Amino acid sequence: MRTWKRKGRGSSLRICSQLDPHEVELLASMIGSMQELLTERDASAPRDELSELTGIRVGHTEAPSDVTLGRLLPDFHRPDQDRELAADVVNGDVNSALRSVHEPHIIEAKLTAARVVLDTLPRGGGDLALTEAQAMEWLTALNDVRLALGAMLGISEDTPDQLPPEHPHAAHLDVYHWLTVMQELLVESLM
Template sequence: MRNWKREGRGQSRRICSVLEPHEAELLISMVTSLTDLLGERVSTAPPADELAALTGIRTGHRDAPGDLTLGRLLPDFHRPDQDSELSADVINGELNAGLRSVNEPLIIDAKLAAAKGMLDTIPPDGGRIALTDDEAEQWLTALNDVRLALGAMLGITEDTPAELPPDHPHAAHLDVYHWLTFMQDMLVDVLMSR
């Protein structure tokens, strides 16, 4: 992938880059896997409850995902270390359950919309990308979600080395993680240079 750059003026201004065919294939695969993972979470949500029936507010899971990757994409809203006045039982019980139930469907909708926006603008065989500012924001969201998912699967922490030995089973995956980070950083730089 080449660096992102702005082209054009006014309404025709776009944020552009070029993807190699293998890069486009990799992005499509990762974003599709992400949408499948989020779609599975949606499909396992409990049926509408009384709140949804009374208010029209869609509700979802009350429990945090058991899957590490989904847990990174859909973390708890409140952690015990954030408020010394509430007991851990309250925080881990009803507070997080209630916040998750009401907000998780909206968060997943936003993540799926960003992923769809990205998939709709990736040239399947590689080539030139020309994004509006709104499309670039969708790319940022989807790139971040893919990075979070991959980082969770690889167990990336601050202590993870920048490179792994070439024969390490996660070496290629870590390279992909760094490539996604680079792509995201460059896109942020271009968007901030408005």
């Protein structure tokens, strides 16, 4: 991946870069995997008569047990954020209600961003020219994929910048850093 560059002005403004064929394949694969996780989560949401009658979608009331999904769909409020609320209230009623109401919309937004990336990837590699709106969707999808990979790898402040080449996660950590750089450069080009 080359750096992102702004070309044009106004409605003709494009955020441009180039991707190698293997980068396109890697992004498509990772985003496709994330789409599957989110689609399965959405499909497994409870359905009730009221939501069927009103058309108002509801989601799960419980946080995902999967680490990766948990990172993509975290609780809305944690006990350490507000000392005034008792932990059982925050973890129970508040998060359950917020999750039920908002999770379907969050999943849809993440899936929309993923679709934009997949639709705009240059097949077989090559030039990429995004509108500002598409670039914002790319930021969302890149962040989501990076968060998912980071959760799977257990990335923390203590994670070294590099792992020994023989380490089973060495290549995955390199991909994580590549996504981080791609995201940072895209943010800079949008500013």
